[in-house]
Amino acid sequence: MTTLENNTQPTKAQNQKALFNKLLLPTSTAGSLPKPAWLAQPKTLWSPWKLQDDELITGKQDALCLSLQNQQQANIDIVSDGEQTRQHFVTTFIEHLNGVDFEQRKTVRIRDRYDASVPTVVGPVSRQKSVFVEDAKFLRQQTNQPIKWALPGPMTMIDTLYDDHYKSREKLAWEFAKILNQEAKELEAVGVDIIQFDEPAFNVFFDEVNDWGIACLERAIEGLKCETAVHICYGYGIKANTDWKKSLGTEWRQYENVFPKLQQSNIDIISLECQNSHVPMELIELLRGKKIMLGAIDVATDIIETPEEVANTLRKALKYVDADKLYPCTNCGMAPLSRQVATAKLEALSAGASIVRQELSKKHFKERASVF
Ligand SMILES: [Zn+2]
Numbered sequence: 531m532t533t534l535e536n537n538t539q540p541t542k543a544q545n546q547k548a549l550f551n552k553l554l555l556p557t558s559t560a561g562s563l564p565k566p567a568w569l570a571q572p573k574t575l576w577s578p579w580k581l582q583d584d585e586l587i588t589g590k591q592d593a594l595c596l597s598l599q600n601q602q603q604a605n606i607d608i609v610s611d612g613e614q615t616r617q618h619f620v621t622t623f624i625e626h627l628n629g630v631d632f633e634q635r636k637t638v639r640i641r642d643r644y645d646a647s648v649p650t651v652v653g654p655v656s657r658q659k660s661v662f663v664e665d666a667k668f669l670r671q672q673t674n675q676p677i678k679w680a681l682p683g684p685m686t687m688i689d690t691l692y693d694d695h696y697k698s699r700e701k702l703a704w705e706f707a708k709i710l711n712q713e714a715k716e717l718e719a720v721g722v723d724i725i726q727f728d729e730p731a732f733n734v735f736f737d738e739v740n741d742w743g744i745a746c747l748e749r750a751i752e753g754l755k756c757e758t759a760v761h762i763c764y765g766y767g768i769k770a771n772t773d774w775k776k777s778l779g780t781e782w783r784q785y786e787n788v789f790p791k792l793q794q795s796n797i798d799i800i801s802l803e804c805q806n807s808h809v810p811m812e813l814i815e816l817l818r819g820k821k822i823m824l825g826a827i828d829v830a831t832d833i834i835e836t837p838e839e840v841a842n843t844l845r846k847a848l849k850y851v852d853a854d855k856l857y858p859c860t861n862c863g864m865a866p867l868s869r870q871v872a873t874a875k876l877e878a879l880s881a882g883a884s885i886v887r888q889e890l891s892k893k894h895f896k897e898r899a900s901v902f
Contacts, residue, residue: 553854555844555856555857555858555890557858558823558859560680560823560859560864561619561761561863562613562865563600563614563863563865563872564864564866564868564872566596566869568580568589572868572869573868577617578617590615594672597611597612597614600612600872601876603873604873604877605880606879606880609677610677610680611665615665619680619682620690620728621690622661624649624691627658627709630650631652634650634694635648635650636648640690641730641731641733641734643734643770643771643774648692650692651694652695653695666717666721667721670721676723677723678722679717679722680727680728681714681725681727682710682728683727683728683760684706684707684743685738685746686730686731687703700742703743704742707747711753714754715753718756724758725751725754725759726758726759726761726801727747727750727759727760728761729761730765733764733784736784739788739791744795748796748797759798759799759823760799760800760801762802763861763862764782766830766863766866767829772830778808780808782809783810785816786813789817792817793816793818793819793820799823800822801822802824802825815850821856822847822856823857823858824843824857826858826859827860827876829875834871837881837882837884838882839878840858840883841883841885841886844883844886845886858879858882860876
């Protein structure tokens with residue numbers, strides 16, 4: 531057959547290398563991406579919509595397409611909706627539930643860090659109909675790439691409310707877990723590949739996480755066949771969070787409190803904040819066996835990482851994560867950043883992952899060559 535071989539065709543070895551590279555270090559984002567200025571005020575959390583009624587519905591879909599295109603142009607492998615259809619990662623979900631009164635507001639301390647006026651739980655919580663399923667279906671229609679969908683985690687949900695009904699954080703979290711499970715099953719049915727639960731509260735309430743927080747998360751993923759992830763970060767790059775981070779000292783060991791139990795859990799992927807953070811990388815060893823979505827992009831600064839900086843963070847993590855389980859990602863959502871900065875950061879993430887992929891590929895094929 532050699533004589534018939536076309537020189538322009540890739541060789542078997544080249545094909546193997548391409549396949550090897552394709553499977554390794556798939557990139558993704560933690561969740562939210564900036565919205566276009568015609569849809570919502572840029573760099574603002576909870577920004578009111580600038581459109582109404584039918585125009586808002588179409589506007590959200592257009593923004594989703596734009597966000598997807600940005601991710602694709604930046605070579606992001608696992609794409610998302612960039613949370614273009616929601617005002618906030620927790621409140622938008624809660625707005626769709628029964629039992630929560632948004633008129634009755636109380637001031638509570640969120641994540642033990644800052645005060646906010648929040649809605650009140652006034653009766654049994656339930657979900658009348660799906661919240662994000664139509665949006666997920668729409669995203670699925672736009673791409674054949676793997677898609678990830680973010681939902682708030684039960685503990686982070688209860689931490690954003692005043693409870694005047696259950697009077698028990700655990701009971702309310704359990705009810706939310708059941709509701710999230712209904713939503714997650716519907717998201718899976720329309721073709722979502724990874725369902726992620728955002729649990730920044732896991733970085734604060736360690737005893738509760740171990741007592742019932744992880745159990746609630748496992749209730750939320752019960753019966754799912756798609757991949758599941760939990761995102762645990764130090765929060766968006768807003769002042770309350772950056773001030774808190776400054777108070778944490780030179781070594782951030784918060785993760786150490788929850789990793790052992792998470793390692794034992796049914797969750798497939800753990801999403802972490804590692805770029806410019808003071809988290810000792812060796813803590814990830816406590817999660818050995820899990821897939822790690824590793825934050826290699828800092829969302830609390832406009833400074834764009836160089837690809838080499840991203841690569842360095844990934845290389846450090848590879849001491850504690852098997853290469854086939856490392857998923858380069860952003861530290862957190864990028865909603866508060868400008869679109870220009872967010873896009874440049876996505877490009878840096880891809881370029882950094884690409885550097886390490888090449889290195890792993892070289893190492894892999896060198897090792898194979900020495901065996902045969
Ligand atoms: Zn986050």
